[in-house]
Amino acid sequence: MRLDGYLVKELGIQSRTKAQNYIKQGYVSVDGVVITKPSFDIEDQEVVLKEFKDYVSRAAFKLVNFLDEIDIALQDKEALDIGSSTGGFSEVLLEQGVRSITAVDVGKDQLHPKIRDDKRVDLYEQTDIRDFSHDPFDVVVSDVSFISLLKIMDKINELASKDIILLFKPQFEVGLHVKRDKKGVVKDQKAIQKAMFAFEDKATLLGWKLVKKSPSAITGKDGNLEYCYYFVK
Known part of the structure; x- marks a missing residue:
């Protein structure tokens, strides 16, 4: 091969x-x-x-690749990482020189020690972002699973002052009734487009300007094609 x-x-x-x-x-x-x-x-x-070998999770490469496609200043910014999990997105932000990261996740004991022990990182475990309160952040990034972005976009709007980078995952946006293959890959392209339009319409209603939309450099774990979005308020 x-x-x-x-x-x-x-x-x-x-x-x-x-x-x-x-x-x-x-x-x-x-x-x-x-x-x-x-x-x-x-x-x-x-x-x-x-x-893949260098970062704490493969998710990091999704953000690394996308940052190469957009013009965004991260140095000395205060960032919020929603759905921080192992810390792939957070690690990339730290490398980019952010001043601080607030990492929020509904899970527990997932964040890699390398990220957890960084003095610039504040971790909120077992925390639903919809129940989280804080002054607005310069940058908000999100890589969430098992929940639609539509359910947290109002909260993101509340917590973001300018830059918003979101990972759109069709497998969690189209609903459970939509056809998938044995690996969990969504096969209904019309359902994906419908969910994507709903997501983009919501962003427009919130007053976000779409700067860049791009397929992720790597697929999700099950093989689903995901999309990176960069919005500015």
């Missing part, structure tokens, strides 16, 4: 073109050796994409 094809099939990279770019930029190694040829033939070797 070609190396670029392997990245798409096994590592969830969205397209062969993106896979080829990662390979050419030296982000991919095979058995510990960096390979820059997309057509390199592999069989059972160990393939490592550098970003």
Whole structure:
């Protein structure tokens, strides 16, 4: 199998073109050796994409890739991470030089110690964002699961002063009745578009300006194509 094809099939990279770019930029190694040829033939070797190895979770790469596509200043900003989980998004924000991060998640004991122990991070566990109160943040990011963004957008509007970056996950937006394959991938494209339009309409009603919408560089764990949104209030 070609190396670029392997990245798409096994590592969830969205397209062969993106896979080829990662390979050419030296982000991919095979058995510990960096390979820059997309057509390199592999069989059972160990393939490592550098970003996945470096970050506390694969979710980080979704934000890393998206930040490369937008113009946003994060240095010295106060940020809110909704659905912080292991801390992938938070780690990227810390690397970008934010002054502080408030991490909120309904779960417990999920945040990686590397992020938890950073003095710039304040963690609120077992906390529903809809019950959370705070002065507005410069930047709000969100990667939530098992809840529709529609249910928390009013709260996000309350907590954001300017920049908003949200990950739209069709599998949690279309409803349980919509057809999925055995892996949980939503197959009903009309349902996805309907949910996406509802989400975008809500953002418009809140007065958010859509700056950038882009397919995530990598799919969700089950293979669903997700979308990154950047809004400005």
